[in-house]
């Protein structure tokens with residue numbers, strides 16, 4: 001039972017969040033998790049996955065060009081109904097609190113709906129962490145831009161990583177329930 005976690009990260013930030021999602025999905029017994037960039041992914045690789053989680057950085061409030069290019073290659077999969085019934089989830093990063101991270105999630109869900117996928121909300125225990133860092137649409141992180149090119153890369157905070165792990169696990173569990 002394969003779960004694909006695919007990122008359209010341009011500078012590495014979204015890749016870190018995607019890695020946490022993949023780590024969470026790996027906690028589900030019997031599930032094989034593949035984590036990679038969309039530009040290293042051929043559309044046919046999606047055919048035998050039971051769950052697909054894809055994510056992107058926000059570029060002016062929309063998914064990155066890398067992600068958009070990948071989505072534009074999925075026409076044949078739509079035409080053949082290849083993704084219908086698969087379980088889906090999304091993730092996104094941006095650098096500012098109101099910089100469009102929710103919009104990016106919604107924009108990443110729309111193609112999943114066109115493909116007939118079953119989208120999993122990012123739900124869990126209602127605690128202080130989720131109240132501040134949770135996002136019903138998917139796993140997200142707001143990561144400030146580095147102050148210079150030499151500065152070390154900023155990362156999602158511990159709460160964002162933890163919620164992302166829980167989301168990866170939830171999507172994988174849901175996919176396993178629906179497909180076993």
Ligand SMILES: Cc1cc2nc3c(=O)[nH]c(=O)nc-3n(C[C@H](O)[C@H](O)[C@H](O)COP(=O)(O)O)c2cc1C
Pocket residue numbers: 008009010011012013014015056057058059060061062064093094095096097098099100143145
């Ligand atoms: C051209 C460009 C446009 C961006 N637009 C936004 C934006 O609208 N809102 C925001 O909060 N961050 C914006 N960002 C910041 C990125 O979304 C943020 O740094 C993200 O974490 C980068 O992820 P990545 O390293 O995985 O590509 C933009 C960055 C670039 C380069």
